[in-house]
Amino acid sequence: MDDGKIYFYKVAPDSNFLQYEELCELKPHSNRVMGIAFDSKTGYIYSCSSDKKFIISEINYQESVTEVTTGSHGFTNLNYDRKNERIFLTNEVGVVSVYSVSTFPPTLLCSVQTTSKSSIRGLTIDLKKFYVFTGSMAGKISLIDLGPPGKERFIKEVTSFGGNLKIRSLKYNSSANEIITGDEAGKIVIWSLKTGQPICRIIF
Secondary structure (H helix, E strand, C coil): CCCCCEEEEEHHHHHHHCCEEEEEEEECCCEEEEEEEECCCCCCEEEEECCCCEEECCCCCCCCEEEEEEECCEEEEEEEEEECCCEEEECCCCEEEECCCCCCCEEEEEEEEEECCCCCCEEECCCCCCCCCCCCCCEEEEEEEEECCCHHCCEEEEEEECCCCEEEEEECCCCCCCEEEEECCCCCEECCCCCCEEEEEEEC
């Protein structure tokens, strides 16, 4: 929520997910929650916010467990790689950070500054090719070489391209080697990763 609250619900599949029960309300943040993930094994809720905090809450005790980090800038995305026990965070000045959650508390593995240096609102990860893609409010798309698990310290930006669109969403089509972005004005653009040029523009 915009006020920093997180609500946890239990849904009923046999009702076609139309019936639900609120289990708890948490307020780990003081501003908009920008990303959230839940680990059903540990009961941990990972969340980041524009209040510059990355926090772990515990669903069983319904409280914040630990404040992992407080950055100098607000966070904008959180992506949970469950298989490799990693959290990917982005922030308002174009930084991508990778944390290991294999131990408690999470430890910072690496950070990389993208060329854009502006707020990253689009984030997607290809765990087959070990790529991280980001889209910024300055219109820049960045391709980051993540490398295989355990090699995160070698993470680096390979290339960046784009225009002046304020990107709000980004996806990667690996079969066609294309990036799809959605911008603040409602425009969808399909980009060729090979040339860095737009292939198609769709305006709603």
